[in-house]
Amino acid sequence: MGFEVAAVRARFPALADGRAWLDGAAGTQVPESVIDAVTDVYRSGLGNQGAAFATSHRLGGLVADARRAVADLVGAPDPAGVVFGPSTTALTYRFAGALAAGWRPGDEVVLTELDHEANVGPWARAAERAGAVVRMAPLDRLSGTLRTETVAGLLNHRTRLVAVTAASNLLGTMPDVPAIAAAAREVGAVTYVDGAHHCPHAVVDLPALGADLYVTSAYKWYGPHLAAVVAREPGLLDGLAVDNLRPVTGTARFELGTNPFPALAGVAAAVDHLAGLVEGPGARRERLARSMAGVVRHERGLAGALLAGLRDVPGLSFLPGWEEPAGRRAPTVSFRLAGWSPAELAGELDRAGVNAWHGTAYALGAAEALGIAGSGGAVRASVNLYNDSSDVSRLVEAVRKCATGRGPG
Ligand SMILES: Cc1ncc(COP(=O)(O)O)c(C=O)c1O
Numbered sequence: 001m002g003f004e005v006a007a008v009r010a011r012f013p014a015l016a017d018g019r020a021w022l023d024g025a026a027g028t029q030v031p032e033s034v035i036d037a038v039t040d041v042y043r044s045g046l047g048n049q050g051a052a053f054a055t056s057h058r059l060g061g062l063v064a065d066a067r068r069a070v071a072d073l074v075g076a077p078d079p080a081g082v083v084f085g086p087s088t089t090a091l092t093y094r095f096a097g098a099l100a101a102g103w104r105p106g107d108e109v110v111l112t113e114l115d116h117e118a119n120v121g122p123w124a125r126a127a128e129r130a131g132a133v134v135r136m137a138p139l140d141r142l143s144g145t146l147r148t149e150t151v152a153g154l155l156n157h158r159t160r161l162v163a164v165t166a167a168s169n170l171l172g173t174m175p176d177v178p179a180i181a182a183a184a185r186e187v188g189a190v191t192y193v194d195g196a197h198h199c200p201h202a203v204v205d206l207p208a209l210g211a212d213l214y215v216t217s218a219y220k221w222y223g224p225h226l227a228a229v230v231a232r233e234p235g236l237l238d239g240l241a242v243d244n245l246r247p248v249t250g251t252a253r254f255e256l257g258t259n260p261f262p263a264l265a266g267v268a269a270a271v272d273h274l275a276g277l278v279e280g281p282g283a284r285r286e287r288l289a290r291s292m293a294g295v296v297r298h299e300r301g302l303a304g305a306l307l308a309g310l311r312d313v314p315g316l317s318f319l320p321g322w323e324e325p326a327g328r329r330a331p332t333v334s335f336r337l338a339g340w341s342p343a344e345l346a347g348e349l350d351r352a353g354v355n356a357w358h359g360t361a362y363a364l365g366a367a368e369a370l371g372i373a374g375s376g377g378a379v380r381a382s383v384n385l386y387n388d389s390s391d392v393s394r395l396v397e398a399v400r401k402c403a404t405g406r407g408p409g
Contacts, residue, residue: 003278003294005388011273012386020391023355025169025197025332025382028222030270037269038224041262048258059261066264067251069271070228072285073221074195074214075205081231083254084264088196088217088227089118094254095213095229096122098240099161099190105131109161110154110189113139113365114146114168114175119194119215120365123163132160139369144171144321145328151175152183159189166198166209170363170380171321172303172332174198181210190236196220196227200384201299201330203292206232222385223270224263229254277385295385302383302392303331309396310335313403319370319378331383337403342376345402349379352398354391356381 009015011031021029041062047053049060067079076082085091103109109127111120111134127134135154140147151162162184167174181191193211195204200221206214213236217227231237237251244253275284277291304326310316315338321329337345346358360367360377367373381395 003291003298003385005298005386008277009386009388015386018353020354020387020394022381022383022387022391022395023357024200024220024384024387025361025380026357027219028200028384029386030222030224030266031273033273034223034266034269038262038266041265046261059259062261062265062268063259065268069268069284070216070230072288073204073271073274074199074216074230075207075285075289076230076232077207078234080251081234081237083229083231083237083251084259084267085227085229085255087118087225088194088215089122091215091227091229092118092192092194093122094242095192095215095240096126098242098254099192100126100130100132101241103127103130103132103160106158107132107160108135108154108156108158109133109163110135110137110151110159110184111163112137112146112151112165112175113369114171114173115163115165115194115363115365116169116196117362117364118196119163119165119192123161123192133158135159136365137164139366140320141369142320143173143324144168144319144366145173145324146175148176148179148183151180155183155187155189157187159184159187161190161192163192163194165194165196166211166214167195167201167330167332168321168363168366169197169330169332170334170361170366170378171319172329172334173321173324174328174330178208178210181212185210197330197332201296203289203296206230212236218263218267218270221270222273224266226260226263226267228267298385299331299383299387300326302387302389303329303333305389306331306333306381306383306392306396309392310399313337313396313400315339315403316399319372332380333382334378334380335399336372336378337399340402342379345379345399348402349395349398352394352401354395354398356395 199216342358
């Protein structure tokens with residue numbers, strides 16, 4: 001049995017409004033099972049973990065379950081390496097503070113133009129405080145890619161950190177993270193990988209990726225608004241100093257205050273939902289690998305159809321990156337249309353029943369490098385597992401109508 005999109009769509013109540021939801025890069029819808037898991041926690045009784053009674057044991061169990069689920073999702077060897085936080089942005093600020101505590105004036109950090117600001121700003125600020133030097137790896141403007149040799153060329157014995165995305169949320173391109181992480185390891189630098197746009201569109205295997213730390217937001221993969229940083233080796237966390245209260249020990253040192261139990265239950269349910277997308281036997285990790293491979297095939301097919309449909313629309317230009325092979329890009333397509341600002345075009349798509357993003361999508365480095373930051377960015381259509389060919393046709397037809405009609409206003 002393969003991946004069956006019609007059956008999958010029926011599980012997402014929000015899709016019942018009949019719109020084409022092509023904005024998953026900004027946040028996906030959640031299936032009924034996730035909604036149930038979250039509300040069940042409220043219904044079953046709340047409290048806190050660490051007490052003697054059954055409710056407290058159950059809540060503590062939810063935290064452990066959620067760590068195991070995320071470890072399975074990204075192929076991490078040990079759930080003790082999974083740290084939860086409210087968002088990728090919040091967690092990255094937290095890890096920037098923790099890692100920078102070990103930096104000295106003259107140390108260096110390597111950031112990239114391809115990255116979302118969430119994987120740039122926190123490190124740049126931490127470097128400034130520590131007196132460390134920021135080396136910015138430029139994007140290849142023609143291909144929309146970040147070349148491994150560009151990043152490797154910035155590394156030296158003073159480099160402490162390489163912060164790089166595994167997939168651009170604006171261009172879709174996927175840098176060669178294993179090669180970049182290997183080069184960073186050679187000079188003793190830590191690699192912090194932004195998986196926010198990568199995780200929903202890949203079979204993630206943390207050891208193969210080579211990242212020391214990988215961050216992912218559950219609301220991009222059909223879960224609640226919660227994020228996790230996963231350490232490939234939990235021992236890395238032990239060596240970091242973070243501010244927390246004296247009784248807090250272990251992985252929880254990176255998490256401030258009482259856990260969001262309902263959201264954590266939703267995270268585990270979202271992982272279970274992904275694991276069950278393609279039927280078959282095996283432990284959850286094995287089922288996830290099979291299901292996510294099915295998701296990747298489905299999404300690539302739709303992204304290919306989207307590119308093919310938009311390609312000959314008069315006046316349409318894709319942002320660079322669209323010509324990369326499907327295996328080297330996320331199913332995310334950004335474009336501009338002559339005579340239309342991205343905001344006007346997105347507004348027209350809205351009237352045609354299509355949800356699509358517009359602007360720079362916080363990928364400011366890439367938008368500035370491509371010279372589109374000051375002119376409204378681009379329209380972005382992102383494909384997710386619940387999209388089907390009718391969503392793609394609706395977007396293509398609406399854009400074509402704009403291109404051949406009289407224009408906005
Ligand atoms: C690639 C990428 N990184 C980071 C973020 C920020 O995620 P969060 O909203 O969880 O802070 C996003 C969100 O759009 C993203 O797409």
